[in-house]
Structures are given as structure tokens and as C-alpha cells.
Amino acid sequence: MAPPPHQRALLLFPLIFLLLLLLAPPRADAWGKEGHIMVCKIAEKYLSEKAAAAVQALLPESAGGELSTVCPWADEVRWHYHWSSPLHYANTPQVCNFKYSRDCHNSRGEKGMCVVGAINNYTEQLYSYGQKTSYNLTESLMFLAHFVGDVHQPLHVGYEEDEGGNTIIVHWYRRKTNLHHVWDVSIIDTAIKDFYNRSMDTMVEALKMNLTGGWSDDITHWENCKNKWATCANDYAIESIHYSCNYAYKDVEQDITLGDDYFFTRYPVVEKRLAQAGIRLALILNRIFDGDKADDRLLQVQ
Numbered sequence: 001m002a003p004p005p006h007q008r009a010l011l012l013f014p015l016i017f018l019l020l021l022l023l024a025p026p027r028a029d030a031w032g033k034e035g036h037i038m039v040c041k042i043a044e045k046y047l048s049e050k051a052a053a054a055v056q057a058l059l060p061e062s063a064g065g066e067l068s069t070v071c072p073w074a075d076e077v078r079w080h081y082h083w084s085s086p087l088h089y090a091n092t093p094q095v096c097n098f099k100y101s102r103d104c105h106n107s108r109g110e111k112g113m114c115v116v117g118a119i120n121n122y123t124e125q126l127y128s129y130g131q132k133t134s135y136n137l138t139e140s141l142m143f144l145a146h147f148v149g150d151v152h153q154p155l156h157v158g159y160e161e162d163e164g165g166n167t168i169i170v171h172w173y174r175r176k177t178n179l180h181h182v183w184d185v186s187i188i189d190t191a192i193k194d195f196y197n198r199s200m201d202t203m204v205e206a207l208k209m210n211l212t213g214g215w216s217d218d219i220t221h222w223e224n225c226k227n228k229w230a231t232c233a234n235d236y237a238i239e240s241i242h243y244s245c246n247y248a249y250k251d252v253e254q255d256i257t258l259g260d261d262y263f264f265t266r267y268p269v270v271e272k273r274l275a276q277a278g279i280r281l282a283l284i285l286n287r288i289f290d291g292d293k294a295d296d297r298l299l300q301v302q
């Protein structure tokens with residue numbers, strides 16, 4: 001028997017809601033899962049023996065011994081750990097420079113509550129590895145590995161006004177999405193599909209090859225930063241806002257269609273940022289678990 005009209009309306013409501021949800025452009029969180037996994041697969045290759053052993057000891061059982069499996073975790077808990085949501089990014093007042101004192105805060109103005117502060121904080125926590133500590137160092141490691149990825153996604157240091165490109169609606173070829181999602185996911189997906197036979201692992205291998213070939217001379221530059229006593233996260237954020245201005249936002253306006261021109265000129269930046277994030281994550285973990293602790297203990301939030 002057919003339900004009476006008022007019940008039919010009630011049944012239709014969730015269906016319409018589901019349809020709207022499917023049609024709405026995605027709201028982006030971070031490099032997509034694939035970006036984070038690739039960053040951590042690169043980092044794993046560059047860990048020292050001691051650092052790899054400490055990482056193994058801290059990983060949860062479910063990781064199967066691989067750091068890369070837990071690198072998207074922070075996005076999965078982002079809405080459950082509500083306080084952690086602003087730790088994925090930092091925004092500027094529509095200027096192409098990043099200043100920690102001006103830009104690193106949450107919406108309530110609490111200082112240090114941004115991706116740079118988070119990297120410094122979780123690095124500092126991990127230095128207590130091997131001592132009696134009240135921190136959950138498994139979570140510290142999973143947050144750190146994720147946020148080092150995020151700070152390298154240029155639009156995770158973007159303009160406040162458009163939420164790092166989240167409110168800029170664009171078409172990626174024929175698909176409606178937003179500029180932030182293009183940088184988190186679409187450019188990577190298109191590359192995996194068109195260049196790497198739909199295999200993320202093949203793309204990771206290509207990035208690793210570049211690191212021992214074309215980029216090998218650059219690695220020492222990537223490892224250094226001006227501030228000897230803090231993590232280099234501040235510098236990574238400065239680089240990201242420059243890439244946002246010069247590549248991500250450049251020549252983009254609401255409702256624009258982005259295709260081959262945008263893809264071929266921006267893809268090299270995405271490749272480089274994934275590789276840099278991987279190398280730098282390994283460097284940070286090597287310093288924490290296998291470094292000259294006397295020097296590195298003097299970490300200071302900038």
C-alpha cells in the first residue's frame with residue numbers, strides 16, 4: 001500500500017538531501033589521501049635505522065608497520081577532534097607573505113593554532129620519546145607526518161577571504177569543483193591517470209627517481225632553513241604562500257574552466273612539493289630520533 005502524502009514527503013526529504021550532497025562540489029580537507037600517502041612513502045625511504053625503529057615502535061598495530069598508512073589519519077579525525085581543524089592550514093589577509101605572529105591562530109585568535117604551530121608542537125612532544133611522558137606519542141607522530149604534508153600544499157597557506165581556494169568554484173576539465181580541491185586531489189589524480197597508468201605506486205617511484213637524479217643537488221637546500229633553532233615549518237609556509245600567489249591563484253577567477261594549460265604549468269609544482277614534504281619529514285624524524293639532541297632540544301616556537 002502506498003504511504004499517505006505527508007509520509008511520502010518525509011521519505012523524499014533524505015533522498016533530496018543525498019542528491020544535493022552528491023551534486024555539491026567537494027569541500028577539501030588536505031592533500032587527498034593519495035598525496036599524504038605519497039609524502040610518507042618517500043619519507044620512509046629516507047629514515048635512518050634508528051628513526052625507522054622508533055617510528056615502528058610508535059605506529060599503531062593497524063598500520064601494518066608502514067608509516068604511510070597512518071598519514072591521512074588526521075583528516076579522518078578532523079571533525080571529531082574539533083580543535084584540530086585549524087591545525088591543517090594557515091591563512092594570510094590576502095597578502096603573499098606569511099607572518100607567524102599575524103597569521104598563526106585559530107578563529108578565536110589563539111596563537112600557535114595553525115599548521116606551523118602544530119608542526120613545532122608535535123615535534124617538541126616527540127622529543128620526549130624514550131622518557132616518561134604524558135603525551136600520546138603515537139598521535140603526535142601521526143599528526144606530525146600529516147601536517148608536514150599539509151604545509152607543503154600551497155593552498156594550505158592561502159588567503160583567509162577564500163579559505164585557501166575552498167570558495168573559488170572552478171571546473172576541472174568538465175567537472176565542477178573548487179580551486180582548493182584541484183590542488184589537494186585533482187592535479188594528482190589526473191597525473192596518476194594520464195602519466196602513471198592509474199598507479200600511485202608508479203608515481204611514487206618516479207618521484208623517488210627524480211630525487212636521486214634531477215633533484216639530487218637541490219636536496220641539501222631543501223633541508224636547510226634560516227632559523228637554526230626552530231623547525232623549518234615557518235619557511236615551508238612562506239614557500240607555500242609564494243606558490244599559492246604565483247601558481248595556484250594566478251589567472252584564476254570564479255567559474256573559470258581549468259584544463260591542459262593549468263595542469264601542465266602547475267603539475268611540476270605539485271610534484272616538487274610532494275617530494276620536498278617527504279624529504280623534510282624524514283629529516284625532522286631523523287633529527288628527533290637519531291640527532292644531536294643537545295642542539296635540537298632548543299626548539300622554539302617562532
Ligand code: ADE
Pocket residue numbers: 028029030088089090091155156157158159162163164165166
Ligand atoms: N579552511 C580555511 N582555510 C583553509 C585552508 N587554507 N586550507 C584548508 N582548509 C581551510
Ligand code: ZN
Pocket residue numbers: 029030031074075088146150
Ligand atoms: Zn590535513
Ligand code: ZN
Pocket residue numbers: 028029030031153156180184
Ligand atoms: Zn586541503
